Amino acid sequence: CGTDLGLLRTKAEPVGDGTYKLTGAKIFISAGEHDMADNIVHLVLARLPDAPAGSKGISLFAVPKFNVNADGSLGSRNGIYCGGLEHKMGIHGNATAQMVLEDAVGTLVGQPHRGLPAMFVMMNGARLGVGNQSLGLTQVAYENAVNYAKDRVQMRSLSGVKRADLPADPIIVHPDVRKMLLIARAYAEGARALVYYVAVELDKEHNHPDEAVRKESSDTVALLTPIVKAFITDNAWEATRHCQQVYGGHGFIHEWGMEQFVRDARINMIYEGTNTVQSLDLLGRKVLGDGGAKLTAFGKKIARFVKENADNEAMQEFTKPLADLGQKVQAFTMEIGMKGMQNPDEVGAAAVDYLRVVGHMVYAYLFARMAKIALDNQASGDKFYIAKLATARFYFAKLVPEVETAMITAKAGLKPLMEMDEALF
Template identity: 65%
Template sequence: MPQYTPPLRDMQFVLHEVLKVEDAFRELPPHADLDAETINSVVEEAGKFATNVTFPLNQSGDAEGCTYVGDGVVTAPKGFKEAYAQYCEQGWPALSCDPDFGGQGLPELVNNVLFEMLNSANQAWTMYPGLSHGAYAALVARGTDELKQTYLPKLVSGDWTGTMCLTEPHAGTDLGILRTKAEPNADGSYSITGTKIFISSGEHDLSNNIVHLVLARLPDAPAGTKGITLFVVPKFIPDAKGEPGERNTVKCGSIEHKMGIHGNATAVINLDGAKGWMVGEPNKGMAGMFIMMNGARLGVGMQSLGLGEVAYQNSLAYAKDRLQSRSLTGPKNKDKPADTIIVHPDVRRMLLTQKAWNEAARMLCYWVGLMIDQSHKHPDAQVREDADDLVALLTPIVKAFITDNAFEGTNLAMQVFGGHGFIKEWGVEQYVRDARINLIYEGTNTIQSLDLIGRKVLLDGGVKLGKFGKLVQAFVKDNADKPEMKEFIEPLMDIGNKVTMLTSDLGQSGAKNPDDMGAAAVPYLRVVGHLVYSYLWARMARVALDNEGDFYKAKLSTARFYFAKLLPETAFQIRSARAGSATLMELNAALF
């Protein structure tokens, strides 16, 4: 049976020793009085909920899956509904929401910590409240006062849950060709007709109502993404008292039978003249949906961080217990017939790879969470702008780099287990299956790579990347003359220079042949991801060097492993990025 222990010590290291969040929050008026003790207390309680309530349902939920009863009715696995009721009773949906709508008003960063643990415990279950938080954010930003008063208190309490309805059978990422129609009604609402697919948490029995955020076209809408409008379409239309009333004509037609996340209902949603209300302005729905989508992309990174952590914990425990063969340098457990497999170099490589990916991912997710809080609540407009730019730059890194690495990590965890990893009862094969979807949805990782190089780097002339570069340069300047930091500063400077040159070269080649940019996008994201991780690992190493004890020794050892064994990936990724598109595009499609 698998096990999970919230990594509270490492969380506290990132929050308080590296990010120094208590000092950072003092600059944000809504959080100026929030202290480390309060944050730690919330995190510890969240860990108890994840460990004691949702984690025990992970394997059983995977085995049972969701059930399509018929006539649009779907039930979640046994225990999911009761766990969700406890989640709401304890106030977790409201954690980082606005007090004006019943929220607790804590920082988004604290919410990120909560969701890391929930995803480690049970990703399929966590997707139900996770998507609700995204719907909340979109309505806060774009909804009318009437919509906010109707829907936000219910989403904040968890009484209602939310979804995002984008994808259609003929259109995945290319939303410009979606066909769902919205016809105006006399009462100010709209009649919405169409079919959406792959809708996570699209139908279930956990909450009293489901609030769908739907993209559709008005009758006179221009073609492409400039003709898309966002609507809120509830499963039950709220009555005069704001409670679920008339059943709307939006129904689940079926649920998908998937490789993983069996406990989450991935639904086909049919809208047959369903009543909806416009969110934001006509034909500007993408702006509202991107609020939810970008939040979801960050959430997917958190999902993979959670899975990477729990897979690592289980493979580490197994490696310390499993007896097999002798160490190459002589027996280490002479009183036993064999040594534990953690003595073998390649087992250590697999464990340290997981550990290095996870700890850097945690640092990145928490740092981005802090910058989201700064972008919303810092009194200085320049700080808000800089934080927002960095979040935009790092969002595709969080989504793609973390999910790629976590999938590798869960596979390595299975490899550590050997044949036992392929057996369901050990739990690791589920982590591999569940992790695989994270590379695909909310825009595939190739889409994230194109977004990074095209929109986030080249479109603004490198302004956002330059802001990140200034942080790296400042850190290097502060530590370049310190001998103990040389092993971290020199590779950080090297990869920084290489990213600068690669970006310039790809910008020039891509201007001549856009296919060259398409061919380089994925390796480019890998290289920039390593630049980000190099900076974060150097920061963590700096703190570890200033302290004593086994925890800090382990942190330094992991940092050294990252720079020695993982960062060199950039050599072949840079070479691949520079190779252009000729070898990809010269072969006639008929000859494949």
């Protein structure tokens, strides 16, 4: 069914003892079958006999590979089997399985016909996990590429010899090599700041004693989850490709390992809800769905930070473009929202560009916060803070300007996408 779960056909028949027998199939199940654990428990979506049509008629069931006895020991083999393994572009260390259910015994999770809300607890956690996966790929690709760029000698610097002791200069002296490395570094540092930020908000959502704070943190996590999933993974795809490019021809062969990072990064833009689905979720549900309340609340945090640093001259290079971006996002959101009210397909036409714009706003806010700490500590001479400032400056100068193009293409609207007749494709 992919994302359209209303098409689901797996059925669950009540047995009479509180359990159900499930018949159907699941595909693309990561680690769906393996011998690394004594048991595997699948969460399966299925329809009860009296289920209404569409996504509102789906229930969630726990289905183990081996049935579990009352004392916790493993019993008989359950009717869920691996029908095949997918041959994939990447993530070869993970068996992606096709699962077949034939009268498999399952236990209802939550309420009947309320499977989707229960499943999305797991799905949102998985989306945060996928963002972390791409952060890891960005970081490991960057570290490898930096080491290679410092070691590989090719040609001389355009501005003159930098290493007279070598027959050529290390490629890290070349501006475009540095650009590729800094793209990866900036996207890694921005992603790391974002996942830590969301982790703190998650802790507050679940554990803070003040109900108002829990609600605010819940809204923040909801707003930022599609950013973690889609923005980080899009950026990882770009970063790993740049890091592969640093290696030249060596990046294309297995020996150096860089091509694996590129292949592995590609799936993260697809699974746990494609990045287009994340973009629709951000714009349609998280922003327009509540009249912009969540986005406005986050915008107030940005405005408060800018105001707090209004008299800090050293921060102006970060706070001025951040404030400008915050205002542009507000106006941009209102314009897209008005067009969406006239034709909902306008939301679909703008969503991916919109996520890129909001993603950059979030990163710009976090980089500005990091820059403030780095400025406060740069007198110490600690190379960490010096590098952090340089990375923040690169991000604002070379990556934030993407928002201008994204807003222009989003505002171009639906017509360029839909005016060609289907028969002409």
